[in-house]
Amino acid sequence: MRALGMMVVAVVGVVGLAAAGRSSQAGGTVTGKVRFTGAKPLMAKIDMSDESVCKAKYTAPPTEETVVVNPNGTLANVFVYVDSGLPANYAAPAPTEDVVLDQNGCRYHPHVLGIRVGQKLAIKNSDGILHNIKAMGKLNRTFNVSQPTSMTTERVFTAREVMVPLECNVHGWMQAYLGVLPHPFFAVTGTDGSFSLKGLPPGTYTIKAWHEKYGTQVATVTVTAGGAKTQDFTFTAR
Amino acid sequence: MKSVGRLIAVCIALLSVSPTVRLSGQDTTAGKKVYVKWCAGCHGEDGKGDGPAAAYMLPRPRDFTGAVYQVRTTANGQLPTDGDLMRSIDDGLFGTAMPGWKTRLSDAERRDVLAYLKTFSSFFADTTQRPVALDFGREPGTDARSGRQFYDSIGCRKCHGDQGRGDGPSAPTLKDDAGFPIFAADLAQNWRFNGGGDVAAIYRRLRTGLDGTPMPSFSDLIDQKFLTADELWHLAQYVRSLSPPRPPELHDVIHAAAARGTLPAAPDDSAWNRVERSWFPLVGQVIHKSRWFTPAIAGVWVQALHDGRALALRITWDDRSQSPDSAWRPFTQRLLASVAGDDSTPPAAALWPDQLIVQFPTKIPEGMERPYFLMGAATQPVYQWRWTSAPRRAIAGLARGIERFDSLPAGSAPAAQAVYDHGQWRLVLTRALATPDTADDLQFRTGRAIPVAFFGQDGSNGEFGTRMAVSTWYFLALDQPTPPRVFVTPVVAIAVTLGLGLVLVRRAQQRGTRA
Numbered sequence: 001m002r003a004l005g006m007m008v009v010a011v012v013g014v015v016g017l018a019a020a021g022r023s024s025q026a027g028g029t030v031t032g033k034v035r036f037t038g039a040k041p042l043m044a045k046i047d048m049s050d051e052s053v054c055k056a057k058y059t060a061p062p063t064e065e066t067v068v069v070n071p072n073g074t075l076a077n078v079f080v081y082v083d084s085g086l087p088a089n090y091a092a093p094a095p096t097e098d099v100v101l102d103q104n105g106c107r108y109h110p111h112v113l114g115i116r117v118g119q120k121l122a123i124k125n126s127d128g129i130l131h132n133i134k135a136m137g138k139l140n141r142t143f144n145v146s147q148p149t150s151m152t153t154e155r156v157f158t159a160r161e162v163m164v165p166l167e168c169n170v171h172g173w174m175q176a177y178l179g180v181l182p183h184p185f186f187a188v189t190g191t192d193g194s195f196s197l198k199g200l201p202p203g204t205y206t207i208k209a210w211h212e213k214y215g216t217q218v219a220t221v222t223v224t225a226g227g228a229k230t231q232d233f234t235f236t237a238r
Numbered sequence: 239m240k241s242v243g244r245l246i247a248v249c250i251a252l253l254s255v256s257p258t259v260r261l262s263g264q265d266t267t268a269g270k271k272v273y274v275k276w277c278a279g280c281h282g283e284d285g286k287g288d289g290p291a292a293a294y295m296l297p298r299p300r301d302f303t304g305a306v307y308q309v310r311t312t313a314n315g316q317l318p319t320d321g322d323l324m325r326s327i328d329d330g331l332f333g334t335a336m337p338g339w340k341t342r343l344s345d346a347e348r349r350d351v352l353a354y355l356k357t358f359s360s361f362f363a364d365t366t367q368r369p370v371a372l373d374f375g376r377e378p379g380t381d382a383r384s385g386r387q388f389y390d391s392i393g394c395r396k397c398h399g400d401q402g403r404g405d406g407p408s409a410p411t412l413k414d415d416a417g418f419p420i421f422a423a424d425l426a427q428n429w430r431f432n433g434g435g436d437v438a439a440i441y442r443r444l445r446t447g448l449d450g451t452p453m454p455s456f457s458d459l460i461d462q463k464f465l466t467a468d469e470l471w472h473l474a475q476y477v478r479s480l481s482p483p484r485p486p487e488l489h490d491v492i493h494a495a496a497a498r499g500t501l502p503a504a505p506d507d508s509a510w511n512r513v514e515r516s517w518f519p520l521v522g523q524v525i526h527k528s529r530w531f532t533p534a535i536a537g538v539w540v541q542a543l544h545d546g547r548a549l550a551l552r553i554t555w556d557d558r559s560q561s562p563d564s565a566w567r568p569f570t571q572r573l574l575a576s577v578a579g580d581d582s583t584p585p586a587a588a589l590w591p592d593q594l595i596v597q598f599p600t601k602i603p604e605g606m607e608r609p610y611f612l613m614g615a616a617t618q619p620v621y622q623w624r625w626t627s628a629p630r631r632a633i634a635g636l637a638r639g640i641e642r643f644d645s646l647p648a649g650s651a652p653a654a655q656a657v658y659d660h661g662q663w664r665l666v667l668t669r670a671l672a673t674p675d676t677a678d679d680l681q682f683r684t685g686r687a688i689p690v691a692f693f694g695q696d697g698s699n700g701e702f703g704t705r706m707a708v709s710t711w712y713f714l715a716l717d718q719p720t721p722p723r724v725f726v727t728p729v730v731a732i733a734v735t736l737g738l739g740l741v742l743v744r745r746a747q748q749r750g751t752r753a
Contacts, residue, residue: 050407129393130392130393130396132452132454133454134452134454135315136415138304141315141316141317141361142304142306142315142415142449142450143314143315143455144314144315144447144449144451144452144453144454144455145314145447145454145455145458146392146393146447146454146455146456146458146459147458148391148392148393148459148464149392149464151458151459151462151464153458169397169408169411169412169413169452169454170393170396170397170408171408172408172411172412172413
């Protein structure tokens with residue numbers, strides 16, 4: 001009985017993998033860069049002198065992360081996602097692995113992140129000092145959990161929401177933003193300012209790029225089976 | 239055995255049905271009428287917490303559209319039960335502008351308005367998520383000492399401060415979910431805790447958190463075995479121990495006892511520990527422009543002693559900042575920008591000092607007539623002592639209305655000694671009962687009811703000029719030194735009574751033997 005069960009699991013797994021491989025092959029891809037023009041704003045230094053544990057983790061004084069412009073002139077921490085255009089019957093179960101948000105050096109890593117509806121967010125305290133993690137969604141229930149020691153708290157988001165602000169009230173500078181989506185087509189720009197949305201079913205999509213200071217930009221992209229499209233965004237200093 | 243099981247099942251079913259029965263008695267149309275009449279002024283027509291009065295309040299009235307409630311029995315982030323909402327409607331939220339409605343509205347009105355305010359949020363429409371109260375267990379025996387260890391180890395002091403007076407290092411940066419400045423609770427004033435001040439209420443707040451505020455839940459610590467439930471109860475017991483056993487009662491008269499020996503001029507002289515203290519609540523100055531709706535100082539504790547030559551007043555009050563303090567300046571600016579006032583644009587934050595004013599008439603009145611409590615008038619001035627934290631000194635002067643103060647020469651001023659200690663000022667003001675300037679300075683006399691009033695300012699709370707906390711008139715009575723005959727008379731009376739009694743008894747006995 002158990003052997004049979006295992007076999008079923010194995011077969012389902014193999015078929016599932018094959019299906020996933022096929023769909024990403026057949027699906028289209030949207031890639032691009034998020035550029036930044038204008039004067040790069042100066043980020044304020046964070047005074048961590050009340051938290052020696054955190055302060056000791058930096059060689060240069062840490063600064064706020066509201067606007068992070070990369071050396072190549074692109075903008076980091078932009079959440080790029082498919083806003084609409086997926087087939088009405090599109091369904092993809094949330095992955096079983098956790099999305100990890102780490103509190104380290106009295107900052108959130110990453111500063112901007114995405115998660116699937118129903119997927120677990122593992123909130124880790126690597127500092128071992130008191131943090132409270134507060135989520136202030138409007139469509140998801142809020143939470144506010146105390147973490148006075150090295151520990152991990154898991155929470156799940158039940159509704160699509162871009163974005164859910166996260167903050168720590170012990171350290172007023174600690175802020176992060178979480179995009180909650182019912183599909184896997186999202187990305188956050190990193191140190192090269194690029195993003196890639198893979199495996200999109202053929203169709204026409206509204207793609208949005210969100211930045212915490214500069215707001216949201218919208219583009220419409222049509223994707224063909226196996227095709228690759230480029231869609232860049234540009235944010236301007238203000 | 240099976241029938242017992244069935245009986246239990248039926249009981250459970252009945253129990254779970256009864257709230258639904260109650261719910262069906264609620265009428266949201268009638269609830270709307272009640273809401274518009276009594277609630278919308280603060281909470282707004284659309285339940286967004288933005289009624290006409292809202293801008294004058296901190297904390298702001300609840301925004302019902304988010305269905306985020308501070309005082310609940312449900313887990314952090316969960317919807318409140320109907321019982322939770324009804325408790326807040328019935329009793330109000332202590333320390334805020336929300337009054338209790340139990341005596342003002344009928345049972346039906348309160349049930350209806352509860353049902354109506356739930357319609358503001360779609361979260362309540364989802365009946366698959368029925369809110370369930372947590373199991374809080376039972377309070378173990380008191381161990382406030384180990385509670386103190388957890389107070390330190392889980393970081394309560396970060397916001398609430400070492401002595402719990404809301405003066406922790408993170409306190410100046412705190413804001414609520416809507417971004418408005420918010421205070422860490424002064425844990426020494428449990429009668430102002432939003433959800434109640436007894437140990438059980440404190441424990442519930444620790445388990446559930448105060449949603450919408452920076453106060454988190456500590457339930458995960460128990461789930462992950464970093465703390466036991468008993469240990470969290472001990473923390474609640476410790477927090478409770480920071481406040482007096484009972485909420486302070488208001489007395490109209492401060493008695494200045496006649497001191498034996500020298501008057502204690504230092505705020506922390508142990509002699510003050512034996513002197514009765516009286517609590518006088520302060521409220522925002524909302525009469526004269528610029529009015530002030532969100533004062534930081536909730537009240538003052540006053541003690542008094544005299545030695546026949548001089549009077550010493552010890553005034554103690556909680557103030558989360560030792561103003562001027564640049565660490566609080568951004569908070570001051572946020573607060574001034576958040577609270578509506580009489581000025582078209584909010585004033586720019588400056589490093590204002592703390593101030594405490596003690597007010598007397600210039601003369602002890604013969605009848606009931608007293609000068610205007612709000613700093614007298616041009617025709618009838620009041621005599622005031624004004625102590626400031628910077629410069630650290632006390633001066634005396636005559637106030638002729640709230641905007642005019644003429645200082646008197648140094649000879650009229652009291653001596654002042656003040657200590658700032660973890661969110662609390664302790665100030666002793668001492669002055670001779672009699673002074674040369676008998677026209678301007680109040681001449682204190684024993685055995686008389688002397689009107690006295692108090693005013694306070696917390697500079698970091700944006701309080702300057704007419705922005706202050708005020709009291710009404712109370713009385714100060716300097717007890718007469720006890721004359722020796724007070725002690726002799728009772729002894730004589732007892733001796734005489736005893737003697738007379740003995741005579742009577744003896745006579746009766748003699749009469750008895752004769753018979």
